[in-house]
Amino acid sequence: MKNSKPTATSYFTRDRAWHPKAYAPGYKSSVLRAPTRPLIAIGNSLSETTGPAFGDDIIGPLDNDLTLNFARPGESAIGERILVHGRVLDERGQPVPKVLLEFWQANAGGRYRHKKDGYLAPLDPNFGGCGRTLTGDDGSYAFRTIRPGPYPWPNGPNDWRPAHIHISVFGQAFAQRLITQMYFEGDPLIPICPIVRTIADPAAIEQLTARLDMNSSAPMDALAYRFDIILRGSRSTLFENRPEGN
Amino acid sequence: MTNTPNAPLYPFRESPSQTAGPYVHIGLTPNACGIIGVYGEDLGTAMVTDATKGERITLELRVFDGGGAALKDVLVEIWQADAQGLYNSPAERRGNADLTFTGWGRRAADLETGVLRFETIKPGPIPFPDGRMQAPHINVWIVARGINLGLNTRIYFRDEAEANADDPVLARIEHSDRIETLLAKGAGGNYSLDIHLQGPRETVFFDI
Numbered sequence: 001m002k003n004s005k006p007t008a009t010s011y012f013t014r015d016r017a018w019h020p021k022a023y024a025p026g027y028k029s030s031v032l033r034a035p036t037r038p039l040i041a042i043g044n045s046l047s048e049t050t051g052p053a054f055g056d057d058i059i060g061p062l063d064n065d066l067t068l069n070f071a072r073p074g075e076s077a078i079g080e081r082i083l084v085h086g087r088v089l090d091e092r093g094q095p096v097p098k099v100l101l102e103f104w105q106a107n108a109g110g111r112y113r114h115k116k117d118g119y120l121a122p123l124d125p126n127f128g129g130c131g132r133t134l135t136g137d138d139g140s141y142a143f144r145t146i147r148p149g150p151y152p153w154p155n156g157p158n159d160w161r162p163a164h165i166h167i168s169v170f171g172q173a174f175a176q177r178l179i180t181q182m183y184f185e186g187d188p189l190i191p192i193c194p195i196v197r198t199i200a201d202p203a204a205i206e207q208l209t210a211r212l213d214m215n216s217s218a219p220m221d222a223l224a225y226r227f228d229i230i231l232r233g234s235r236s237t238l239f240e241n242r243p244e245g246n
Numbered sequence: 247m248t249n250t251p252n253a254p255l256y257p258f259r260e261s262p263s264q265t266a267g268p269y270v271h272i273g274l275t276p277n278a279c280g281i282i283g284v285y286g287e288d289l290g291t292a293m294v295t296d297a298t299k300g301e302r303i304t305l306e307l308r309v310f311d312g313g314g315a316a317l318k319d320v321l322v323e324i325w326q327a328d329a330q331g332l333y334n335s336p337a338e339r340r341g342n343a344d345l346t347f348t349g350w351g352r353r354a355a356d357l358e359t360g361v362l363r364f365e366t367i368k369p370g371p372i373p374f375p376d377g378r379m380q381a382p383h384i385n386v387w388i389v390a391r392g393i394n395l396g397l398n399t400r401i402y403f404r405d406e407a408e409a410n411a412d413d414p415v416l417a418r419i420e421h422s423d424r425i426e427t428l429l430a431k432g433a434g435g436n437y438s439l440d441i442h443l444q445g446p447r448e449t450v451f452f453d454i
Contacts, residue, residue: 009337010375012256012260013453014260014453015259015260016395016453018259018260018262019260019262019263019394019395020262020263020264020394020395021394022393022394022395022397024394027265027392027394029265029391029392030265030392030393030394031312031392032311032312032313032392032443032444033311033312033317033390033391033392033393033443033444034312034392034393034394034443034444035397035443035444035448035449035451036312036444036445036448037424037448037450037451039451039452039453040418040419040450040451040452040453041418041452041453042415042418042452042453042454043375043454044375044454045372045373045374045375045380045415046327046333046338046340046372046373047325047326047327047333047372047380047383047385047400048385048454049337050325050333050335050337050338051325051335051337051350052325052334052335052348052349052350053335053336054289058289060285060286062284063284063285069284070281070283070284089258090258091256091257091258091259091260092256092257092258093256093257093258102273102274103273104269104270104272104273104274105272112269112272113272113280113281114268114269114271114272114279115279115280115357116268116269116319116357117269128272128276128281128284129272129273129281130272130273130276130281130284130285132285166264166266166267166269166270166273168266168273168274172336172337173337174325174385174387175454177323177387177396178260178261178263178396179263179264179265179266179270179389179396180261180262180263180264181264181265181267195264195265196264198264198265198394199262199264204259204262205262207259207261207262208261208262208264229261230258230259230260230261231260231261232260233256
């Protein structure tokens with residue numbers, strides 16, 4: 001038997017005080033859906049450091065354009081036209097290339113195309129509300145949509161979600177899997193939202209707030225917002241010589 | 247200037263998680279929720295083809311809240327090795343996995359019953375970083391309204407008692423009576439497991 005170096009990469013430990021806690025009673029649904037026993041720490045084996053990859057073949061030409069991908073021919077969704085773009089990086093600042101991002105959101109009036117959404121605001125016949133894209137070699141991504149409206153929800157007697165877009169991200173490992181929400185700079189509903197407030201640290205909330213990016217807007221067409229997404233960093237570099245670097 | 251005491255050693259922090267919310271289906275299983283025509287099919291629906299090697303199994307999961315109600319709005323992803331214990335992932339460097347097996351599945355619960363049904367294969371064993379073998383298992387990631395950060399757990403198989411007894415992850419569970427919460431039961435390739443988020447039968451969740 002020969003000695004061999006460990007083969008498994010591992011990822012930076014999640015800071016669970018930076019993330020929202022499971023039990024956050026201001027967000028009532030979390031009360032019965034939060035585990036009460038401590039999580040068992042197991043670190044990363046190959047089960048956690050591998051993960052699915054998706055190829056360009058799954059991405060259709062309109063998948064990253066929510067203004068058009070559900071619209072009737074010659075029409076488009078109603079609302080404030082925006083581009084959302086940014087980069088997916090890890091905690092070392094390295095780009096995370098060729099990973100799948102998926103987006104979903106309400107329409108301009110705050111109504112979701114979902115049979116459980118009974119809000120009075122009408123559906124937009126030209127807006128479905130889902131989109132997806134792969135990051136480029138430099139971790140960059142972009143999609144076009146309309147700015148979603150705020151909507152009321154049955155939590156407190158008068159709670160309203162800020163305008164937000166849900167974002168699902170695959171990294172290169174199942175351990176990096178993440179779902180979050182993107183908010184819009186300057187929205188006064190952000191600091192009073194019970195879901196936002198599941199996050200304790202104001203700097204973490206700021207990290208979920210997209211900034212208006214006039215330099216990336218399309219004149220006479222669409223405003224732009226910049227939103228970078230950070231995934232867990234990898235520990236692999238120091239002792240291992242991987243073909244892709246880190 | 248990372249040598250400056252107050253400067254962060256690493257430039258960024260992980261984007262904080264937020265709940266997937268009750269309408270997660272719009273983004274992740276749009277066809278199943280009636281948004282037809284945007285994508286050809288929902289990702290993660292088909293894990294196997296006729297050519298996939300290994301023992302075909304079905305896995306029926308339900309997820310319960312602390313009040314004993316099945317979650318009707320939960321979404322679960324599973325990730326597992328092929329029959330040889332290899333992952334269909336660019337990060338797999340031990341060999342070539344069965345390319346007819348994706349290893350990754352995604353389901354939204356049935357809106358009436360809360361059941362999530364996966365058609366897959368029984369995975370092979372996987373080495374732990376220290377070289378010991380892990381028993382066959384499936385990694386599980388659970389998101390839903392009310393879950394602020396996706397929950398990680400694993401499914402093991404009750405009929406792999408010998409391998410389970412030597413599994414280095416199950417061995418980390420100090421209260422060994424809780425191992426039971428991770429064991430899918432079944433016969434004839436049909437397995438089922440109830441996951442309890444909270445309460446006396448609370449499932450073991452992992453910090454990975």
